[in-house]
Amino acid sequence: VARVLAVANQKGGVGKTTTVHALGSALAQRGQRVLLVDLDPQACLTYSVGLDPESLPLSLHDVLVGRNKAAEALVRAGTVSILPAAIDLAGSEVHLVGRVGREHAVARALETVKDAYDVVLLDCPPSLGILTINGLTAADCVLIPLQCETLSHRGVGQLLETVADVRAYTQPDLSVLGAVATMFDGRTRHAREVLADVEARYALPVLQPMIPRSVRFAEAPATGQSILGHAPTSVGAVAYRELAQTILDMLEP
Amino acid sequence: VARVLAVANQKGGVGKTTTVHALGSALAQRGQRVLLVDLDPQACLTYSVGLDPESLPLSLHDVLVGRNKAAEALVRAGTVSILPAAIDLAGSEVHLVGRVGREHAVARALETVKDAYDVVLLDCPPSLGILTINGLTAADCVLIPLQCETLSHRGVGQLLETVADVRAYTQPDLSVLGAVATMFDGRTRHAREVLADVEARYALPVLQPMIPRSVRFAEAPATGQSILGHAPTSVGAVAYRELAQTILDMLEP
Numbered sequence: 001v002a003r004v005l006a007v008a009n010q011k012g013g014v015g016k017t018t019t020v021h022a023l024g025s026a027l028a029q030r031g032q033r034v035l036l037v038d039l040d041p042q043a044c045l046t047y048s049v050g051l052d053p054e055s056l057p058l059s060l061h062d063v064l065v066g067r068n069k070a071a072e073a074l075v076r077a078g079t080v081s082i083l084p085a086a087i088d089l090a091g092s093e094v095h096l097v098g099r100v101g102r103e104h105a106v107a108r109a110l111e112t113v114k115d116a117y118d119v120v121l122l123d124c125p126p127s128l129g130i131l132t133i134n135g136l137t138a139a140d141c142v143l144i145p146l147q148c149e150t151l152s153h154r155g156v157g158q159l160l161e162t163v164a165d166v167r168a169y170t171q172p173d174l175s176v177l178g179a180v181a182t183m184f185d186g187r188t189r190h191a192r193e194v195l196a197d198v199e200a201r202y203a204l205p206v207l208q209p210m211i212p213r214s215v216r217f218a219e220a221p222a223t224g225q226s227i228l229g230h231a232p233t234s235v236g237a238v239a240y241r242e243l244a245q246t247i248l249d250m251l252e253p
Numbered sequence: 254v255a256r257v258l259a260v261a262n263q264k265g266g267v268g269k270t271t272t273v274h275a276l277g278s279a280l281a282q283r284g285q286r287v288l289l290v291d292l293d294p295q296a297c298l299t300y301s302v303g304l305d306p307e308s309l310p311l312s313l314h315d316v317l318v319g320r321n322k323a324a325e326a327l328v329r330a331g332t333v334s335i336l337p338a339a340i341d342l343a344g345s346e347v348h349l350v351g352r353v354g355r356e357h358a359v360a361r362a363l364e365t366v367k368d369a370y371d372v373v374l375l376d377c378p379p380s381l382g383i384l385t386i387n388g389l390t391a392a393d394c395v396l397i398p399l400q401c402e403t404l405s406h407r408g409v410g411q412l413l414e415t416v417a418d419v420r421a422y423t424q425p426d427l428s429v430l431g432a433v434a435t436m437f438d439g440r441t442r443h444a445r446e447v448l449a450d451v452e453a454r455y456a457l458p459v460l461q462p463m464i465p466r467s468v469r470f471a472e473a474p475a476t477g478q479s480i481l482g483h484a485p486t487s488v489g490a491v492a493y494r495e496l497a498q499t500i501l502d503m504l505e506p
């Protein structure tokens with residue numbers, strides 16, 4: 001049965017997309033059947049796996065407005081499959097706003113395809129709006145990428161309150177797997193202080209290993225590969241492969 | 254007469270808030286009367302200037318839904334004034350969605366207060382939704398913080414199309430002042446390639462100087478000061494002060 005993980009943090013640029021892509025590739029390398037779902041109208045994940053969001057015949061938007069089945073929008077991208085986004089996904093936010101059951105649109109779409117996979121990873125946009133709520137509602141658990149800087153730290157409490165709301169209203173079984181320390185700069189006292197504060201204040205487990213800062217990440221999206229394809233021996237690739245194993249061990253006790 | 258600058262880029266974490274705060278402080282240091290406007294429900298700018306978004310009596314949301322005048326929500330914060338945000342600003346997006354003249358809500362609010370200032374800086378959220386459209390519609394010109402990495406580069410074309418739409422429909426006099434290269438890592442070939450590509454592809458001027466990467470920035474928000482207050486002799490503070498002068502020279506020919 002597929003395990004569904006939402007990767008969420010409303011702060012911008014904390015490594016959500018990078019984490020979904022790298023973990024997805026690493027899990028696929030370990031033989032898992034992986035489906036990625038791009039919930040961001042900016043379609044960074046879709047672009048990062050080598051697709052052109054502007055020339056897709058179908059995207060997640062067509063599925064959420066009921067025009068097409070999820071299976072029709074699925075695309076194979078290397079070692080993973082993806083339910084891609086395009087800019088029209090912003091239209092889904094408007095479409096869903098007034099509708100009954102609006103938080104479950106993504107969950108319903110996934111119902112029809114997820115049994116062909118072992119792991120589904122959902123890339124959320126930098127907001128706590130209806131698309132992120134859909135991502136959380138469709139998930140078994142949440143992974144929180146944490147850039148260890150003050151402004152990113154500040155959003156964690158609000159995100160955890162949102163998770164509590166989703167548990168109360170739309171997905172009672174949603175759990176928090178933990179935080180992933182992204183682009184971690186261990187040399188700075190600031191990063192270590194932010195990390196310690198988050199762990200203490202929210203009792204939020206920080207999964208191991210932490211992901212180090214590396215310029216190889218910024219280059220990867222243009223190549224259509226994750227860090228694992230673009231720089232397989234880099235410290236960043238090694239870290240995400242180990243993190244994938246940590247997560248696998250947590251998902252399959 | 255007040256000059257109004259929108260600081261916009263839908264990609265997350267590229268330095269919008271940091272740029273608004275640092276430029277605002279630098280302009281105030283040069284004797285300009287500065288008003289900052291926080292258009293992000295996550296209220297990072299509001300927090301960064303030392304306010305607690307969760308205990309504000311009034312915020313921009315109260316103004317946009319017509320409950321209060323802008324002047325009532327203004328707060329003095331050190332050397333600048335701010336129209337602060339709180340999480341309820343997400344409610345403004347819903348409130349404005351169906352309404353006539355919805356793109357002009359912020360412009361109308363500013364009409365009543367901007368004459369007391371020389372410069373107004375608008376901090377936009379990481380999206381091209383109604384709050385960013387309001388920011389662009391209320392502005393004379395746009396400043397685009399550019400983190401020189403592939404995923405940030407990719408959003409520039411879409412942002413410029415949005416600016417063209419605003420010029421066509423809601424603010425014909427909107428101009429693009431240029432890009433600010435933020436957290437620039439000149440040692441990496443990737444950053445220099447992305448910069449050159451943006452300049453060539455979009456004929457987008459990159460204002461000088463570029464802002465270097467520095468850990469001092471991440472620490473500043475927790476102190477309630479911009480980089481200029483927190484680390485006044487740091488390379489980051491020096492760069493933003495010089496950039497403020499560049500912008501002043503462009504605004505007052």
Ligand SMILES: Nc1ncnc2c1ncn2[C@@H]1O[C@H](COP(=O)(O)OP(=O)(O)OP(=O)(O)O)[C@@H](O)[C@H]1O
Nearest residue numbers: 012013014015016017018126183213214218265402
């Ligand atoms: N470990 C790392 N070291 C250095 N750069 C990184 C690292 N991880 C990600 N990046 C880069 O940081 C930038 C932001 O990452 P990413 O786009 O994945 O964040 P995000 O949270 O998905 O952003 P958004 O909120 O816009 O969706 C990208 O250019 C990415 O390549």
Ligand SMILES: Nc1ncnc2c1ncn2[C@@H]1O[C@H](COP(=O)(O)OP(=O)(O)OP(=O)(O)O)[C@@H](O)[C@H]1O
Nearest residue numbers: 012149265266267268269270271379436466467471
């Ligand atoms: N020149 C710099 N060097 C190093 N870090 C920086 C620099 N400028 C900003 N930062 C840090 O990078 C992070 C992202 O910056 P900031 O929050 O200003 O971006 P943003 O575009 O406003 O993000 P969002 O899309 O979430 O609104 C913050 O932790 C900030 O302190």
Ligand SMILES: [Mg+2]
Nearest residue numbers: 016017040044
């Ligand atoms: Mg992303």
Ligand SMILES: [Mg+2]
Nearest residue numbers: 269270293297
């Ligand atoms: Mg911001």
